[in-house]
């Protein structure tokens with residue numbers, strides 16, 4: 001299976017002033033695209049050639065795993081952001097977050113705290129575990145929770161390339177910006193779909 005390179009679901013400067021068009025273009029074309037191209041090249045002639053992306057993430061090792069996970073993670077990250085300033089977490093899904101974390105504020109603090117304390121490159125995830133409870137976890141480098149049987153709902157890319165042009169080394173400022181861009185309706189949909197899937201299986 002040759003993997004396509006997904007276009008961004010918004011204009012290149014749609015996330016300004018929180019994430020600049022320059023950062024987004026660089027991130028999408030110099031990182032995401034390269035991971036997809038590497039993956040397509042690496043799987044040629046291997047047992048992964050005709051596998052879907054999630055299967056590759058679950059079983060591959062080394063460079064094939066790294067590029068597959070980074071291709072997936074970036075699609076997941078870019079698709080969950082939304083133009084229009086200050087997306088607010090409210091309604092039914094805010095109540096779900098409150099049930100899992102105590103309050104939306106505490107959830108945000110935990111998520112940001114996890115991002116700030118992660119040493120080096122990686123990803124912060126809101127996931128659903130096998131018991132159907134939410135957790136915030138971090139993964140270094142190309143890490144992806146699918147590999148551990150967890151269901152990803154939200155991710156923040158905390159590799160420096162995601163924010164350095166806009167925020168230099170100030171990862172917590174980037175997190176504040178990221179928070180204003182999250183498309184909560186989509187995260188809620190991911191959560192609802194995960195519930196349907198687990199009931200169906």
Ligand code: MN
Pocket residue numbers: 027031074157159161162
């Ligand atoms: Mn990235």
